Amino acid sequence: MENKEVIYAGSGKTVSGQYGEFFKVTVCLSDLPKEHLFEYNGKTYVKLDISKKKETDQYGKNVKVQIDTWKPEAKTASFEPAPALAEAPNDLPF
Numbered sequence: 001m002e003n004k005e006v007i008y009a010g011s012g013k014t015v016s017g018q019y020g021e022f023f024k025v026t027v028c029l030s031d032l033p034k035e036h037l038f039e040y041n042g043k044t045y046v047k048l049d050i051s052k053k054k055e056t057d058q059y060g061k062n063v064k065v066q067i068d069t070w071k072p073e074a075k076t077a078s079f080e081p082a083p084a085l086a087e088a089p090n091d092l093p094f
Contacts, residue, residue: 007033009048010065011057023050023063036067 009032012025027048037046047068056062 005069007067009067011061012063025065
């Protein structure tokens, strides 16, 4: 896996609830870079990566939130024309 740009977006804690463990996080929307926001069906979205930190920080936060910066590689159109069909001999009976 290649090194990618890491953009910190927030943090949180792991919380145990009635239905198991989940992440409770805070994200500052005004700090999100506009180039990572996208629209779909008239709504604005951002892709996030949420994971556990290696160590709990001084505030008890053990979850980190980062912006997903992955972008698909641009494909170059390498068009190769099909080989020309050879003329079939005209020896059909009809």
